Amino acid sequence: MGWRKIIPIVILILLLIAVLIPTLAHEAAFPSTPSSQELGEWIGGIIHYWSNLFKMIADTIPSSTTGS
Structure with a gap:
């Protein structure tokens, strides 16, 4: 495996x-007494955060390493 x-x-x-640290500290702060709506917003926020993160990571990988 080469350096590239x-x-x-x-x-x-x-x-x-x-x-990982900001995610656990801020985005994943579990509501103390969650209602169904708060729980849904909490799960949705985590999914949204991580999907944006993976899109950003995919954009940082040069196309030469993906075979395109």
Whole structure:
């Protein structure tokens, strides 16, 4: 495996570590007494946050590493 394949993997791992702390501290703060609506908003917020994160990660990987 060459450096061109290793560098995006390292960047991906560092991005995941960098966002894990704010995700757990802010986005994933569980409501103390959740109603059904609050629980749905909580789950939806986490899904939205992580989907945006993975889109950002996919955009940072150069097309030369994806075979396109």
